[in-house]
Amino acid sequence: MSSFSPIGPVVGIVGAGQLARMSQPPAIALGVELRVLANTPDESAARVIVDTRLGDYRDLGDLRDFANGCAAITFDHEHVPTEHIRALAADGHAVHPGADALVHAQDKAVMRERLTAIGVPCPAWARVSSAEDVSRFADEHGWPVVLKAVRGGYDGRGVWVCESAEEVAEAFTAGVEVLAEAFVPFARELAVLVARSPHGQGVSYPVVETVQQDGICVEVLAPAPGLDPEDAAQAQRIGLKIAHELGVTGLLAVEMFETADGLVVNELAMRPHNSGHWTIEGSTTSQFEQHLRAVLDLPLGSPAMTAPVVVMANLLGGDDPDLFKRYEHVFAHDPGVKLHFYGKEVRPGRKIGHVTAFGTDLEEVRARARHAAVYLTTGEYA
Template sequence: MSGAEFPIVGVIGAGQLARMMIAPAIALGVNLKLFAASSEDSAALSAEHVVGNFLNPDEVLAFAKTCDVITFEHELIPNSVIKVLEQNQVVVRPSSSAFIYSQNKAQMRKILQENNLPVPNWDLYSGDKDPRIPFPLIAKSISGGYDGRGVWVVADESELRELLKIQPTLLLEEKLNFTSEIAVMVARSPHGQAATWPPTLTVQRDGICIQTITPAPDISDTLKISAQEIALKIADLIGLVGVMAIELFVVGDRLVINELAARPHNSGHWSIEGSVTSQFEQHLRAILDLPLGDTSMRADFAVMGNVLGGAKTNMYRPYLHLFARTPYLKVHQYRKEVKAGRKVGHVTAIGNNLATLQSEVSHAVDYMNGVVDE
């Protein structure tokens, strides 16, 4: 047996984000071990894993003791469980104190506001006082929401009181009249080395990202730099180790921070083909405290389209048409059961003609989910 010098990275979660860590782990020679909910999980189909319950600190700790560093691909593991690992000398990256800001939106809003970072007007609401935010407003679950789940547009106080029945405390935010939504990925290592990628336009439909364009077109260089500066500042502020997505609203000529996610993120998938160093490779480098990789782009533009479950269930047969039509199209299958609206894969195209890339990616996505017929 050789290779004892290569570390074992334990990942809590085995969805598509863990799946896309496998390729760079193999290239770097790093051992990947997943803590999966099921052997049928996206990444568990293709990597070493144990099946366990991430709510159970004993199970997670037993797993963690077999790894050199523990990281996450989702925010669902309780922060208290992460703390148990840390109390038992497990190296956890990002740490519980950094990860909390992508687990708890109230704490996230608080730290950003205290540090003069641009946030919407916000308040916590438990029904004990009048909401300080004017209607219509945005109400959010403090934790657990994603892809539009746990986010509501609330027209008046009666609607708000209805929501309280399912969520005893809500985060209320002003409803911004934004021009567009962008996201910036940032990576930071324990040494404090940090790097960002160019900001990405995230095109949303029904609260779900359907397409991304990198670099975000139609926003000024000033705004792009400002977005990257915000990302670097937050990474430093929370002591991030790993990669993080910062989602921002573009409101005229200013930026307002929407969400944080201290892990690889859908808005960074373009980087697999589009950047010299993908977010997945960079995440591994960062948590292993290796020097970060070059985040330059490989072409002028990268367009990524999410394949959402639709009428078609066969995700392989479309290759016959799509690969013949667009020989430079890159497909990433998550191997999840196709359900309506579920992200089951994505496609990416990079090049120098944005209109062509967008059209090819849109066609591919529509064809895969059955909007365009065979």
């Protein structure tokens, strides 16, 4: 490192994926210096952040070296061991979210226990450790049963939707702790993103609809089309309540099912979230800026939308690694669409970027986002 004298505070992000990468634009604007802990120098965020440190997020020594000099520490992912987070806090570091909050995003059983205790609607659930446990659970709640790895699941991995007792075995071969949940017959999936600062201020973004394929979010519609205003307010209350009760600092994304009987909470994440990427152009304060403000305990920014309708479509890698050659058509076709590439190697099915369109008419805006996403990833005209 050279002899930089920071103008603003240094925020350390453990992990160097696309969430850390997309934090760099608001950090540049705010004069906040980002530092990332990367595994390799060619990770998504490491390519665009000068103060990249190489190390292992599972190693407390590496974390301590990394944290030295940071005004706040936060995370690109949920995989840092809880005890290491406690150790950093004991060293005197401002870690957001703290270990007591983050454990609810790391451990689905702890999350279910806590949400149930504070009266947040969840699917029926139980800890299970054998196929027999699952059968007993199904006797009470019926098939299908959704089995989830208690820790470490991501983008559909670590989740098994079992239609019958025959399909249960796979979940137990992985050798991980497993949670059983009743399958929720839902109309659609929603998400609400809230931010909470250490001094207790909270804000909520508009509720969005997330469109999933094979357990991966492919599209986000903001605001959730046709959502009853009372349900929207209820979703925001649930988000703010969870943030408050769990002591979340920074962002909290709450994924929910919309059902005939109301809203049911599916998952939590405590960091910028795929369901909030639309806020980069679509909100006065992007989720990435909001997270930085929250972890620095600065007053939060307005979550107001900048356009009536915003649609984000994920780019999932195809067979062709060279997407740049497709910019020409996409930009000529639609001068208003916004591209975001993550600087990651293109691999089939991998989230390599997203596109955002905004305007006033949902069908038109959605068609624009979809056209750009399909063309960029496949070269085909959608």
